[in-house]
Amino acid sequence: MGWVGVGTLVTTAGYFLYRYPPRSWTPDHHSPPPDPRSQARPASPSEPLPTKHVTGPSTPRPIEIEEESSPTTPKASASSAPPPVLAVPVLNLEGEPGTSDTRSVATNPPAQQNMNGSTKQQSPDRNDQISEIKSQPPSLTTPSLLQARKPPTLSTPTANTSSLMPPPSVPRLRPTPQPNRAPPGLQPPRSNASSLMPPPSAAAGLRVPSNGGGLSNSTLAPSLKKSSRKVILDPGYSPLDWAARAANPKSQLRGAGVPPGLVRVTPSMLKSQNGRKDRDAWTSYQGKVYNIQPYVPYHPGGKGELLRGAGKDSAQLFQEIHPWVNWDGILSECLVGILVSENDIQTENALDAMD
Numbered sequence: 001m002g003w004v005g006v007g008t009l010v011t012t013a014g015y016f017l018y019r020y021p022p023r024s025w026t027p028d029h030h031s032p033p034p035d036p037r038s039q040a041r042p043a044s045p046s047e048p049l050p051t052k053h054v055t056g057p058s059t060p061r062p063i064e065i066e067e068e069s070s071p072t073t074p075k076a077s078a079s080s081a082p083p084p085v086l087a088v089p090v091l092n093l094e095g096e097p098g099t100s101d102t103r104s105v106a107t108n109p110p111a112q113q114n115m116n117g118s119t120k121q122q123s124p125d126r127n128d129q130i131s132e133i134k135s136q137p138p139s140l141t142t143p144s145l146l147q148a149r150k151p152p153t154l155s156t157p158t159a160n161t162s163s164l165m166p167p168p169s170v171p172r173l174r175p176t177p178q179p180n181r182a183p184p185g186l187q188p189p190r191s192n193a194s195s196l197m198p199p200p201s202a203a204a205g206l207r208v209p210s211n212g213g214g215l216s217n218s219t220l221a222p223s224l225k226k227s228s229r230k231v232i233l234d235p236g237y238s239p240l241d242w243a244a245r246a247a248n249p250k251s252q253l254r255g256a257g258v259p260p261g262l263v264r265v266t267p268s269m270l271k272s273q274n275g276r277k278d279r280d281a282w283t284s285y286q287g288k289v290y291n292i293q294p295y296v297p298y299h300p301g302g303k304g305e306l307l308r309g310a311g312k313d314s315a316q317l318f319q320e321i322h323p324w325v326n327w328d329g330i331l332s333e334c335l336v337g338i339l340v341s342e343n344d345i346q347t348e349n350a351l352d353a354m355d
């Protein structure tokens with residue numbers, strides 16, 4: 001692929017250099033040479049091509065070569081084969097202009113036919129002669145070199161028409177790697193540690209990760225999946241109102257008739273405290289029993305939700321719905337006692353009886 005591209009580039013460049021510059025050069029500078037060239041051509045007009053090509057404007061090119069290497073070309077022709085040598089340069093130089101010159105449409109088809117037929121037959125001779133010419137006259141100028149290189153391009157006559165197209169990809173524009181950094185003024189501000197913290201909320205001080213651990217997928221799932229089931233609390237029952245009430249020692253949040261100090265609560269006792277029949281609602285959480293009755297009007301989830309855990313352990317429900325809520329921070333003043341088994345109470349009562 002690379003060689004093909006290089007070859008196409010060379011051929012196109014050579015073609016343009018050959019086509020345009022020579023026109024300006026040949027008529028201006030070398031008007032006389034065409035005559036000798038035309039004279040030299042008749043010597044080789046064994047084929048019909050040379051005659052047609054003589055009319056082509058490409059005649060001056062060979063003249064340039066002859067002018068520079070005119071003494072050499074006759075020598076080469078004399079050494080190898082005089083008549084073919086003279087004919088070969090004429091054919092090479094004239095073949096291109098013959099095809100390139102579009103003066104008359106009628107001349108083109110024969111020129112191509114001649115090119116096709118002649119190139120196939122004469123291409124090896126041309127190459128040999130061209131190589132001889134190159135080797136013999138070391139003082140060949142750049143245009144001569146270009147002309148010598150052109151024959152390979154002429155091997156494909158269609159390439160002349162296609163060569164009119166712009167060169168494939170001579171100027172390869174490599175996109176300069178632009179730095180991704182934006183101007184200093186446009187750079188986004190670095191996120192501080194504070195920006196990553198959750199926004200403060202009214203109950204922020206009351207929320208802590210449950211079990212002292214970080215948030216897990218299970219903890220975030222309920223808040224993302226379920227819509228808010230919060231209820232509209234009555235005036236005076238906001239979280240702040242509850243905090244104020246909990247801070248008041250006269251509130252007696254543990255319930256009336258509860259002895260001071262922690263009470264040993266059996267499962268049967270807990271079950272009886274279900275909030276019915278004018279009894280306070282107790283619930284257990286992590287081995288501790290709380291009186292949740294005073295918190296019912298303050299519960300953001302509503303009375304019914306909170307009372308679902310009345311008379312039993314609410315750890316599972318609590319963890320499923322809002323594990324981030326600081327249970328102990330909210331209900332610390334509602335702590336009644338600790339949950340014990342029925343056997344423990346019986347043995348204790350037996351020991352008390354023995355005393």
Ligand code: HEM
Binds near residue numbers: 299309317
């Ligand atoms: C049987 C036990 C409980 C159930 C079934 C329950 C149910 C609920 C429900 C459904 C919500 C609304 C959640 C939402 O916004 O989508 C809620 C919110 C809340 N509950 Fe409970 N709850 C229970 C126990 C408790 C307890 C014992 C406390 C206090 C220690 C409490 C404090 C809260 C708080 C602070 C919110 C607001 C949460 C927030 O704003 O993110 N809940 N509860």
